[in-house]
């Protein structure tokens with residue numbers, strides 16, 4: 001792994017292993033995520049991305065190894081200081097968008113209600129709509145609203161673009177770009193497809209079969225291999 005002189009980790013994963021029964025999800029996974037950058041955690045389906053991110057936010061435990069996020073141990077303090085976007089949402093169908101936003105305001109002291117309403121408006125998400133009548137793309141937008149409305153240093157997003165139509169993907173990428181362009185905030189985003197999003201990556205970690213295959217700054221990897229991240233991904237995983 002090549003390191004910029006200024007590399008300062010916002011999160012560290014130290015030799016983490018995790019099995020579900022006999023299925024190995026992570027095997028001695030070792031990585032560091034740079035502060036103030038957008039890191040793409042890339043891997044095919046089943047490579048261990050969700051498991052890793054869930055361990056990092058305390059939703060499941062590692063069998064062995066440890067994680068350090070924002071220099072904190074797992075616990076309630078970490079839940080407050082990291083905004084996590086889960087791959088699968090657990091919204092109640094009977095709620096309206098505004099009730100979901102309200103609920104999140106009650107859960108997190110750093111939830112910016114006005115910003116959530118503004119983001120929802122920007123994303124054409126009507127706050128009086130019932131969850132049951134939202135399309136998959138709109139549910140994806142709502143997950144993003146709830147995550148970005150948190151005022152925290154670290155945003156961890158599990159497949160924020162998965163299953164969305166091209167229009168929603170483009171839209172979400174633009175919003176992410178404008179939210180994080182000013183810098184200072186760190187983002188970890190998992191994805192199994194690189195197509196539209198690679199220009200936003202600062203740092204890349206490729207995971208396969210629960211192990212790190214390659215990691216480094218996106219520009220350095222492109223230069224070193226003379227390939228786009230998308231093509232490099234194909235080469236590494238094939």
Ligand SMILES: Nc1ncnc2c1ncn2[C@@H]1O[C@H](COP(=O)(O)OP(=O)(O)OP(=O)(O)O)[C@@H](O)[C@H]1O
Nearest residue numbers: 020023024025043044045046047048049050051192
């Ligand atoms: N709750 C679970 N019970 C049993 N096996 C699981 C569970 N969660 C994940 N696995 C298995 O662990 C491995 C890693 O899964 P994980 O969901 O972490 O990968 P992923 O890279 O996020 O995949 P995807 O891109 O499909 O979401 C897979 O083989 C998966 O089937």
